[in-house]
Amino acid sequence: MRLTNRAKHMEQKPMTLMERMYIPAIAQGLGITIKHFFRKKATIQYPEQKRELSVTFRGLHVLKRDEEGRERCTACGLCALACPAEAISMEAAERKKGEEHLYREEKYAAVYEINMLRCIFCGLCEEACPKAAIFLQNDTMAPAFYERNEVIYGKDRLVEPIDKRANTGIQKYTGVKS
Numbered sequence: 001m002r003l004t005n006r007a008k009h010m011e012q013k014p015m016t017l018m019e020r021m022y023i024p025a026i027a028q029g030l031g032i033t034i035k036h037f038f039r040k041k042a043t044i045q046y047p048e049q050k051r052e053l054s055v056t057f058r059g060l061h062v063l064k065r066d067e068e069g070r071e072r073c074t075a076c077g078l079c080a081l082a083c084p085a086e087a088i089s090m091e092a093a094e095r096k097k098g099e100e101h102l103y104r105e106e107k108y109a110a111v112y113e114i115n116m117l118r119c120i121f122c123g124l125c126e127e128a129c130p131k132a133a134i135f136l137q138n139d140t141m142a143p144a145f146y147e148r149n150e151v152i153y154g155k156d157r158l159v160e161p162i163d164k165r166a167n168t169g170i171q172k173y174t175g176v177k178s
């Protein structure tokens, strides 16, 4: 039983002599190849050449410090909860007396890890963070990995160096550094 009248009955026409010789089709194919040979290439010589990234590009994560150089993260776990890939894990610790110059809040992340093999760079951790502590940089891509033990990024690679501040989300959208 037909539900609609959209079905078309197709008939295969017999091939002409020229079509059976395949020469016009080969010439047409060669013509297309030659045309593309002189066109601007769609590919680039990466990593020597790099494409300009969008301002909204979500690249490698960074754990930010505040204006005084203290770690912003308070190990609240909201980023891990928001992460659809379950890529984030952490261990919280209590700030001790004398560590006020290191950690902004009374609780901080003694261990903070992101599994880059799981991460899909969705940016939900950045959106969930109430302390503006985690950002996905728009000018740094996650590198390629060759060993499995390279894919877990700990604080040693996530916390921004004190003398080399990373781009934040504010800069991402406004161009103003913070």
Ligand code: SF4
Pocket (backbone or CB within 6 Å): 079, 082, 083, 084, 085, 086, 087, 088, 114, 118, 119, 120, 121, 122, 123, 124, 125, 126
């Ligand atoms: S970018 Fe997305 S997948 Fe990656 S750690 Fe953040 S929330 Fe998880």
Ligand code: SF4
Pocket (backbone or CB within 6 Å): 072, 073, 074, 075, 076, 077, 078, 079, 080, 090, 109, 128, 129, 130, 131, 132, 133, 134
């Ligand atoms: S990065 Fe932000 S959301 Fe994640 S644990 Fe630290 S303070 Fe909480």
